Amino acid sequence: MEFPSEPFKIKVVERLQKTSREERDRLIREAGYNVFRIPAEKIYIDLLTDSGTSAMSDNQWAGLMLGDESYAGSRNFFHFEETVRSIFGFQYVIPTHQGRVAENLLFSVTVKKGDVVPNNIHFDTTRANVEYHGALALDQVIDKGLDPHEIHPFKGNMDLDKLERTIKEYGPERIPLVMLTITNNSGGGQPVSMENIRKTSELVHRYGIPLIFDACRFAENCYFIKEREPGYQNKSILEIARELFSYGDGCTMSAKKDGLVNIGGFLALNNRDWAEKVTNLLILVEGFPTYGGLAGRDLEAIARGLKEVLDEDYLAFRIGQVRYLGEMLKDAGVPILEPVGGHAVYLNAREFVPHIPQEQFPAQALTVALYREAGIRAVEIGSLMFAQKDPETGEVRYPKLELVRLAIPRRVYTTQHMIYVAESIAKIYQKRDEIKGLRIVYEAPYLRHFTAKLEEVD
Numbered sequence: 001m002e003f004p005s006e007p008f009k010i011k012v013v014e015r016l017q018k019t020s021r022e023e024r025d026r027l028i029r030e031a032g033y034n035v036f037r038i039p040a041e042k043i044y045i046d047l048l049t050d051s052g053t054s055a056m057s058d059n060q061w062a063g064l065m066l067g068d069e070s071y072a073g074s075r076n077f078f079h080f081e082e083t084v085r086s087i088f089g090f091q092y093v094i095p096t097h098q099g100r101v102a103e104n105l106l107f108s109v110t111v112k113k114g115d116v117v118p119n120n121i122h123f124d125t126t127r128a129n130v131e132y133h134g135a136l137a138l139d140q141v142i143d144k145g146l147d148p149h150e151i152h153p154f155k156g157n158m159d160l161d162k163l164e165r166t167i168k169e170y171g172p173e174r175i176p177l178v179m180l181t182i183t184n185n186s187g188g189g190q191p192v193s194m195e196n197i198r199k200t201s202e203l204v205h206r207y208g209i210p211l212i213f214d215a216c217r218f219a220e221n222c223y224f225i226k227e228r229e230p231g232y233q234n235k236s237i238l239e240i241a242r243e244l245f246s247y248g249d250g251c252t253m254s255a256k257k258d259g260l261v262n263i264g265g266f267l268a269l270n271n272r273d274w275a276e277k278v279t280n281l282l283i284l285v286e287g288f289p290t291y292g293g294l295a296g297r298d299l300e301a302i303a304r305g306l307k308e309v310l311d312e313d314y315l316a317f318r319i320g321q322v323r324y325l326g327e328m329l330k331d332a333g334v335p336i337l338e339p340v341g342g343h344a345v346y347l348n349a350r351e352f353v354p355h356i357p358q359e360q361f362p363a364q365a366l367t368v369a370l371y372r373e374a375g376i377r378a379v380e381i382g383s384l385m386f387a388q389k390d391p392e393t394g395e396v397r398y399p400k401l402e403l404v405r406l407a408i409p410r411r412v413y414t415t416q417h418m419i420y421v422a423e424s425i426a427k428i429y430q431k432r433d434e435i436k437g438l439r440i441v442y443e444a445p446y447l448r449h450f451t452a453k454l455e456e457v458d
């Protein structure tokens, strides 16, 4: 395949430290077989997340120097607000220090105990925030979106029949809002089509339910629409984004993704009543409404990042780099989720290590192997993250997919780094029988994967 070459050159570099196999073996054991507990300096290629790990541009760094750190009414807030309005189109723009706070504020104001919040697939922080408010978080992606072999251009699409059945079953009065995650992170970074967005919007609005986007990777989703959906080839990414958001009533956003910054987020809404309530809470937990937990310079960097992310040369490189890594792995016979999504390649752990049963965390076991063998840090998206005990029966419900996500930071790694990753994983695949299952020795009540400690099962 043709890989688009980097549409940037390097102005600043950061040293990477190589470690020995012996050192990594000790480190992973000390870390309780949890790569979140390993010091970043001991990692060669860090694919833990694409969140907050982007390289900012010279233009963004220059913007930091123009930060106006006034407590109220900073000029950077107005630039940020105007930029968000011009792309997303929503009236009220509420800055937060990251995406999950936008979620928490939104649900604090809209969701009560016993409510139901459908989504194509809830991201882990979204699900946790919905459940924390006593509501039920339902995933309603199309069945094809859960099949790791199914080739479909828009595997993030909402299943409209499932959604309508849910609305009828629980009643619209118990559904304060419906969400759509673009791209669908927990389902493999898969895009949602404009047609599906329009139809989801029509359906929920027919029942008087607002549609809120989880917009973290909106630009990548727009690029897929341009590439794959008839009628959008000659539209700009900005035009596609504006149409897409016109079907919704608001969005939560982690600017740490397609904002191309290291910290920041926002909530954007059209509903004045919600916006007012959220703003009052914001003052309590984040800060004054014109900074919301961020410095003025951060708001400037987000405003500039949101404009840069719409650049098609950037997006072609970005999506192309991720796809290229996927192609190299496929050529080596490594089982991955297909088609490759926007921000990450997902290894299919159930096929990679079929000898490890689901209760022994096959995807986490593979994550451990990637670090130990090659100094690569990936993240488990499987049972450790999602398996849940049924509160009534005590029975453990396992997720359908056991994935290891190789998330690619934006503008950070070169093609040669991607080749190193592919070759290392191909070698691990050759001796996959040696990988051992794991069991938990410590877990927290929420989002346990961040802090859990495990041990190897013999």
Ligand SMILES: *Cc1c(COP(=O)(O)O)cnc(C)c1O
Pocket (backbone or CB within 6 Å): 051, 098, 099, 100, 101, 123, 125, 126, 181, 185, 214, 216, 253, 254, 255, 256, 257, 264, 265
């Ligand atoms: C990252 C992410 C979030 C949460 O954002 P944070 O900035 O990490 O708090 C929510 N939803 C999706 C889809 C994400 O990828």
